[in-house]
Amino acid sequence: MSYRLLIVDDSSVIRNRIARLCQDMRLPTLDIVGLAGNGLQALALAEQFRPELVTMDLTMPQMDGDACISRLAESLPDARILVVSALSDKYTALKAIKKGAHGFLRKPFTDDQLVEAFLEILH
Amino acid sequence: MNTPTPKSLQALKPADVEVFAEAISHYFQQITGESARVRTAYLQETDSPPIVDDFNGQIQVHGEYQGSVCFAAPKTLLSHILLRLGQHEFSDADHLDVVGEIANTLAGRARRVFGEGLEITPPLTFTRAGHPAPTAVRNRPYVIPFDWQGYEAVLVVHLDAL
Numbered sequence: 001m002s003y004r005l006l007i008v009d010d011s012s013v014i015r016n017r018i019a020r021l022c023q024d025m026r027l028p029t030l031d032i033v034g035l036a037g038n039g040l041q042a043l044a045l046a047e048q049f050r051p052e053l054v055t056m057d058l059t060m061p062q063m064d065g066d067a068c069i070s071r072l073a074e075s076l077p078d079a080r081i082l083v084v085s086a087l088s089d090k091y092t093a094l095k096a097i098k099k100g101a102h103g104f105l106r107k108p109f110t111d112d113q114l115v116e117a118f119l120e121i122l123h
Numbered sequence: 124m125n126t127p128t129p130k131s132l133q134a135l136k137p138a139d140v141e142v143f144a145e146a147i148s149h150y151f152q153q154i155t156g157e158s159a160r161v162r163t164a165y166l167q168e169t170d171s172p173p174i175v176d177d178f179n180g181q182i183q184v185h186g187e188y189q190g191s192v193c194f195a196a197p198k199t200l201l202s203h204i205l206l207r208l209g210q211h212e213f214s215d216a217d218h219l220d221v222v223g224e225i226a227n228t229l230a231g232r233a234r235r236v237f238g239e240g241l242e243i244t245p246p247l248t249f250t251r252a253g254h255p256a257p258t259a260v261r262n263r264p265y266v267i268p269f270d271w272q273g274y275e276a277v278l279v280v281h282l283d284a285l
């Protein structure tokens with residue numbers, strides 16, 4: 001089974017790191033269909049590629065992660081959304097889950113923590 | 124003549140600053156497996172110039188707290204972090220990106236203690252040459268110096284609590 005993955009983060013270093021780890025690690029096949037630097041870019045790529053899995057930063061310019069999660073939950077209800085954010089308080093995590101996210105990974109994360117979060121959200 | 128601080132604005136307490144020192148330690152331990160040596164925080168002198176380094180990431184803070192958190196680091200330290208993040212080729216744009224991401228991560232971790240009232244914005248990044256005008260000072264900022272692998276950097280916490 002393979003999954004189409006969209007990576008959303010305003011840091012290109014973090015986008016590239018997640019992409020590299022997905023390719024290097026022994027994960028279920030993840031087909032990276034797009035890299036977005038904000039919520040607006042993410043929505044456009046999501047409409048085009050219909051990802052099944054999305055990693056989502058929260059603090060981003062133009063459209064933040066919260067607003068993007070709400071939109072994706074409506075347009076792609078089957079997509080699994082993993083929030084990857086530095087905002088590490090419980091309220092933020094609960095709010096994201098309420099809006100439609102399925103998991104929450106705090107930055108900074110290790111390689112193993114990212115893999116674990118993917119495996120958890122996909123099963 | 125200094126403008127008196129309104130009663131509704133309180134300077135951070137030294138104990139609050141510990142949250143940021145802990146965030147620095149956690150970041151380096153998590154990303155590199157090696158702790159940073161966080162030194163004693165101090166209050167910046169009122170008349171001293173803004174602290175900047177080769178690359179700087181500034182987070183504006185709103186909500187129940189007002190001000191900014193700025194991470195200032197030399198290029199060599201950031202190059203090492205980029206390597207640890209798996210990036211083997213990098214430009215100044217990557218250094219600006221990672222310095223902003225570190226600032227964002229350190230400020231974001233502080234919400235574990237300060238809560239949702241500490242609202243943060245996406246990072247503003249700048250080089251030593253291009254630093255913006257400093258934000259208005261109400262209380263003197265805390266400077267948290269640290270070193271990692273022999274490289275020195277600082278986190279400048281310039282916050283007032285409402």
